[in-house]
Amino acid sequence: MPRGGGAAAAGRRGGWRSLAEAVAAAVLWGSIGVVYRMGVAGGADGAWLVLGRPLLAGLPGLAAAVLGLSRPSRWSAAVGLLGLAPLYASYFLAVERLGAALASVLLYTAPVWVVLVSGPVLGEPPGARGLAAAVAGFAGVALIAGPGAGPADALGLVLGLVSGASYACYIVLARYAQARGARVAEVAVHSLPFAALGVAAVVRPAGLPGLLDLAYAGYLAFVGTLLPYTLSSRALRRLEAHRVAVVSLVEPLTAILLAVLLLGEKLSTAQALGAALVLASSLLAARG
Numbered sequence: 001m002p003r004g005g006g007a008a009a010a011g012r013r014g015g016w017r018s019l020a021e022a023v024a025a026a027v028l029w030g031s032i033g034v035v036y037r038m039g040v041a042g043g044a045d046g047a048w049l050v051l052g053r054p055l056l057a058g059l060p061g062l063a064a065a066v067l068g069l070s071r072p073s074r075w076s077a078a079v080g081l082l083g084l085a086p087l088y089a090s091y092f093l094a095v096e097r098l099g100a101a102l103a104s105v106l107l108y109t110a111p112v113w114v115v116l117v118s119g120p121v122l123g124e125p126p127g128a129r130g131l132a133a134a135v136a137g138f139a140g141v142a143l144i145a146g147p148g149a150g151p152a153d154a155l156g157l158v159l160g161l162v163s164g165a166s167y168a169c170y171i172v173l174a175r176y177a178q179a180r181g182a183r184v185a186e187v188a189v190h191s192l193p194f195a196a197l198g199v200a201a202v203v204r205p206a207g208l209p210g211l212l213d214l215a216y217a218g219y220l221a222f223v224g225t226l227l228p229y230t231l232s233s234r235a236l237r238r239l240e241a242h243r244v245a246v247v248s249l250v251e252p253l254t255a256i257l258l259a260v261l262l263l264g265e266k267l268s269t270a271q272a273l274g275a276a277l278v279l280a281s282s283l284l285a286a287r288g
Helices: 003-030 032-041 046-057 059-067 074-098 100-107 110-122 127-145 154-179 184-188 191-200 211-236 241-247 250-263 269-286
Strands: none
Touching: 003 032, 003 211, 003 241, 003 250, 032 046, 032 211, 032 250, 046 059, 046 074, 046 191, 046 211, 059 191, 074 100, 074 154, 074 184, 074 191, 100 127, 100 154, 110 127, 110 154, 127 241, 127 250, 127 269, 154 184, 154 211, 184 191, 184 211, 191 211, 211 241, 250 269
């Protein structure tokens, strides 16, 4: 095979591997809501689950820094404080005021924000296909989370939009930082202690965590946060930010499937149509 053909094939394999990493991250994130509901229903403190997620997930980064294996950078602080901390805090508050359904719709305005800013900020214009994928994906999420959404609340709506913008900020910042030489650990691992600092300023548990709190928070921290953020950051080294953002819409689809299988929730016709739109938008974003 000519050398150029081999390089092209390797590039395609790398692209598909990055796409698989982005999808895997979205699937793991999709389990967070179901595990959170199971934990609270089982007696765990919801505030500790929200705070424990970045707090426990930040421990490996702190250990690596203390041992001198890797260290945080200015990019770690930027991603943690400007992206992840406001995402965790605003989404938690939006859920309190709007309910999880409407809050999740507003959270997944993130791909639209990314499409709007990735061109001027990253030099990655999404084009007609990227814009169509973002619109289709947002429409799918709206159908998925629309039925049963709580009554509108002005402050809640603002907080929900802030959560979506914060999620987009995380994606764009991580891509921007890695394009300028930041390592995956800097944006995926070392950003989490900074995120925990930001969340701790808003979420205040009443007392010390119990074993049940730690068990569920441990899942949310390591399986629902540390691993998917690492996979997502790896994907962002090769894939455009707007493509990763739209592929991440697989997350609410995963959440619905897990809710049906584990919690016995029903899937309405509108939600089924929304799930199909999410898959279609993800496939559209992955092509090209």
